[in-house]
Structures are given as structure tokens and as C-alpha cells.
Amino acid sequence: MTREDAEIILAQAGTAEDEGFPLLECALACAIHDYPFRDPEPVRLMADHAAQRLKERAANESPDDALTETMAADFRLNGDLLNYEHPGNTDVIDVAERRRGLSAALVVFYLDAARRAGLKAAAVDFPGHVLLRVETPEGPVALDPFSQGRLVLPSELTRRALLAGLTPHVADRLDLLMAPVSDRQALIRLQNILFTRALRLEDYEGAERSALRRALLDPDDHRPWLDVAAAREKQGALTGALEALSRARRLGDPADACRVSMDRVRMRLN
DSSP states (O other): OOHHHHHHHHHHHHTSOGGGOOHHHHHHHHHHHHSOSOOOHHHHHHHHHHHHHHHHHHTTSOHHHHHHIIIIIISOOEEOSSOTTOGGGGOHHHHHHHTEEOHHHHHHHHHHHHHHHTOOEEEEEETTEEEEEEEETTEEEEEEGGGTTEEEOHHHHHHHHHHTTOOHHHHTOHHHHTOEEOHHHHHHHHHHHHHHHHHHTTOHHHHHHHHHHHHHHSTTOSHHHHHHHHHHHHHTOHHHHHHHHHHHHHTTOOHHHHHHHHHHHHHHHO
């Protein structure tokens, strides 16, 4: 698969309804968009086996236990505590090979297996960390894919929320702390992490690619095009930056803010 093939897949998924969003295939396309010409078949094979194993476990275990035992015990998917900044931790092809990654990448495999096994689960865009919400007969529970899929108790959710800077009256609201997001938004969260990391490393080409993937995945959002423009400007690609700013303005970016950016880029062109 080439970078152009990946963009076609992401653009098609961008127009799909959330209910039919192809999470795993889009995650693979995102990975190959960064580093093309890799073989995604081992990832698909692992995902097939995980879904089958989860179905077997879910027949005799609670949904949360079945997910934890399948993904963390049987398939050894876990957070990379020793090499948190490793670039492979955000790439689902590398994560499947190393069985280590960030929660935003690990949750892709949890969600894919849950969907195919008929379990109800969703990502939770928790401050600073992606969690998994699983519906059980006793009510929803939160799992942490980074920590071997362990159960996160309500008191721990509140503690983490306070440490992340949320106010006490928000940190006590479990309905807010465990609010589910769509699979599309879960994958966009992963691209946001990649964008932030790329900027920190001054990898502006990588930042542009991650921002472009967000734009393709959510074509009605103007904000990714602002990031595309900023990354292109850093590379000196001023005509491309102006094009991205124009797209942001057409999609509804506040006119004044966008005009300032466009004027700055035009001045550099002249």
C-alpha cells in the first residue's frame, strides 16, 4: 500500500457514518501513510485471532474480564512503560509486532475485537490517557489498555482527573469522565498525539501528515487544516500553507484568525 492508497482509504472513511467506521483498516492506513510499503496482513491475522478468542471467552466470562484476559493475557498487549517515547508505540503495525504501545493505539485492537465479538465497548477520551468503556450487566466499567487492561475504579478515575487539572466538581462526575467517543474520534486522538510528538521533534513533515489524516477522517472540521498550514509554513511550503488556510476558511474557521495567518504567509511569499 502506498501513501496515496492510504489517503484514498481515509478519505472514503471520512464520508462514512460513525456506525460503519472501519477502525482497524483506517488505523492501518494511518500507519502506512507515515511509513509506506509495509505488510498489514500480520496485523489483520492477529486481529482475527483476537476476535475469535474473545468470542470464546465471552461465552463464559463477563465482558470486561473476557476483554482483559484476551487482549492483555492471551495476546500480551500492554503499555510500553520502559520506552514510552518509542515511535513505534503509536503505530498499530509496530504495536502488533512488539505487543507494546500507547493506550491510544492499544485501544484500536480492543475495540476491533469487541465489535466483532458482539461486545459493547467504546473509547473514553480521558485527560492525558485513552481508556476503554465496557458495558456489563452491572453497568459500565473502565479498563486501562496501557496497564494490562486492568479495571479502573471510580475513585481512581477521580484521582486521575484531579491530577490532570480538572476541577473537583467535574472530577466527581463519572458520567463525564466515562463519556464514550466514536471510533473515528478515538483514531483522531491518536493522530493528535502523533502531531504533538512530531512538533516537539521539529519533524514538520510528520506533523503535516498526521494533521492531513485528521482532515481526511473528519472532513467537516476546519481545525486540522490549520495544523496542516502551520506544518507546511514551517517547511517553507508557503503556497501549500495558503491552500490549507483557504480550506480551513471554507469549512468555517473564524475569519479574523484565519485572515491573520493568510496575511502572514502572503507577506513571506512576496
